[in-house]
Amino acid sequence: MQGLFHHCILQIALDTPLNAIFDYRWHCDAGEQPQVGQLALVPFGRREVMGLIVGVAAETDVPAEKLKDALAVRSQLGPLSPEWLALAGFAADYYQRPLGEVALPGLPKNLRVLTTVALDRALKKLAKLDAPHDGTPLNMPQLNPSQQEAADAIGGAAGFKPTLLYGVTGSGKTEVYLQSCAQVLEREPDAQILILVPEINLTPQLEGNIRARFPGVMLATLHSSLSEGERMLHWLAAHQGKARIVLGTRLAILASLPNLKLIVIDEEHDPSYKQQEGLRYSARDLAVWRAWQLGIPIVLGSATPSLESWHHAQSGRYRKLELRERAVKNAVLPQVKLLDMERDKPKDGLTSHLIAAIKQRMERGEQSLLFLNRRGYAPVICCESCGWISECTRCTSFMVLHRPEHRLRCHHCSLEMRIPRHCPTCGNVDLQPLGRGTQRVEEGLQAMFPEARVLRIDADSTRKKGSAQAAFDTVHRGEVDILIGTQMVAKGHDFKKLTLVGILNPDTALFSQDYRASERLFAQLMQVAGRAGRSAQTEGGSTSEVLIQTRYPQHPLYDAVVRHDYDHFASALLEEREQAALPPYLFQALLRAEAPELATAIEFLTIARDCVEHPGITINDPIPMSMTRVHNVDRAQLLVESASRPMLQAFLREWLLTLREMKSRVKWSLEVDPLDI
Secondary structure, three states: OOHHHHEEEEEOOOOOOOOEEEOOOOOEEOOOOOOOOOOEEEEOOEEEEEEEEEEEEEOOOOOOOOOOOOOOEEEOOOOHHHHHHHHHHHHHOOOOOHHHHHHHOOOOOOOOOOHHHHHHHHHHHHOOOOOOEEEOOOOOOOOOOHHHHHHHHHOOOOOOEEEEEEEEOOHHHHHHHHHHHHHHHOOOOEEEEEEEEOHHHHHHHHHHHHHHHHOEEEEEEEEEOOOOOHHHHHHHHHOOOOOOEEEEOHHHHHHOOOOOOEEEEEEEOHHHHHHHOOOOEEEHHHHHHHHHHHEEEEEEEOOOOOOHOOOOOOOOEEEEEEOOOOOOOOEEEEEEEEOOOOOOOOOOOOOOOHHHHHHHHHHHHHHHEEEOOOOOOOOOOEOOOOOOOOOOOOOOOOOOOEOOOEEOOOOOOEEEOOOOOOOOOOOOOOOEEEEEHHHHHHHHHHHHHOOOOOOOOOOOOOOOHHHHHHHHHHHHHOOOEEEEEOOOOOOOOOOOOOOEEEEEEOHHHOOOOOOOOHHHHHHHHHHHHHHHHHHOOOOOOOOOOEEEHHHHHHHOHHHHHHOOOOHHHHHHHHHHHHHHHHOOOOEEEEEEEEEHHHHHHHHHHHHHOOOOOOOOEOOOEEEEEEEEEHHHOOEEEEEEEEEEEHHHHHHHHHHHHHHHOOOOOOOEEEEEOOOOO
């Protein structure tokens, strides 16, 4: 009886900080063999954990007495494809993380639990769902010549073909995406398409458009606001090839898609595509690599492309397609005007010119949008008697006043406290708010325009699930006269009646120490300006306007915004970057260290700087991070640079081996291609 069974060795990646693959013994009969890409339940220390089989071997170097048995294999789930495993392997290698830390968190949490109850339930539910394969689109609108040329070029592309779709706001990039998808689905019956958007609140509108256009195609969505059960179901639909269109945020790039034939990255410039915790990966960059790996086309769309993508297009690495006109007939780009705040002193944060423009839109029955990328009531409260200000006790930041909630709140560590009745230092009861957030602007508008329907959309007003989409629906129905919002309202939304955009307090970004600040500010201003005038001009001939309140109207960045001139602005920035030896002409990695005391973190980074020889690599001195203390932890950083990406990668591999051997209580992490320095 014993001869009927044999054992094999499963090489399993686990979600641990250890950069290793672990060997386990598996007893099986001759007809049952675990496969690479399946999940397996194994003992690890005193726990039982889920791992990913990345190899099956006949023998191992691990002594028999130390070799543990795998407990179970998730055989009811088809194995992840070799292409998916290669994607996870590339991400682990490039971002210098263990394979298990990349692959396993990319899977739904319910797949990684110890029992199979959730998986069995989802598989049964998915089996009952119809999986229509009729890719015939409905209600295909007529495209203008530029749109049609772009859609045909993308939809008809064969092989790896990276395309930058550069189109002004309102030029109909979404329609180009959809009609390109229609061509791919019509040509390849089992094709799958991945569409990425930068933020969750952009998915409902696009999801509605896709469902209306492709009623015979199964659509799956993947983003963090889904329940674990929903995410499991949608992931399985993609994994089994039933979902032919997958729409999601950055985590969707790690979805299992066995028949992927086209990738679309909308608003490709958006920094939200870069994960800022754990595995600090760029979904946009991984998407380009995945398209290259599979030999399929990828399109990156934006009205304000990232300088990296623009540089690739200028150098010929990417094909560039342009949409220079708005898609709606007679719709034109808004007129951008600068309001000098030194001449026109603001009242309650608004200049007289902007107030008059809002009043004019209300009389016409049109909508206005006020953009202020600062939530809360005021950034800080202070005592004018002694100079006390509301600093966070755990961070090097201020406690933001949230007046409707009667709270002070730190936006970095989430510490909250009641608004003090008097100054903690001198006892003065007259504490004053300094500056303005969206709550304070909302209060001022309600006082100025008591008859107006005012709505605020920011992270505070949309905390409940579904509240953001309900708020946007209210705007789309025309039930709002004045909309106030942060970056949540700056992109992707098509407000038909909106003809005025007022931009408040953009000047702070002009003086940031971050060399990317001007690029981000320009993109932000152009994106929010693009919300105005997306429909045809009214019969009365009223034109859409964007009014920017600034104390520096002569700044060249604002001049480029007024002229809607991304081309020259990007060219000038690229020239500056090349002269200063900054990305995309240089490659960077950032080593961060955290400790209870700043000196401890700096000491660790100093030792790290000198522990390995580094010819061809520049390692800068360790410095405190701009936000030095967060939640009672001090933070410092060390910037590593090289003109050669392969040379930098080779150095990082050797460096990390040494760092992992160093005995230190300092918590440290490495980020490749950092966005925030």
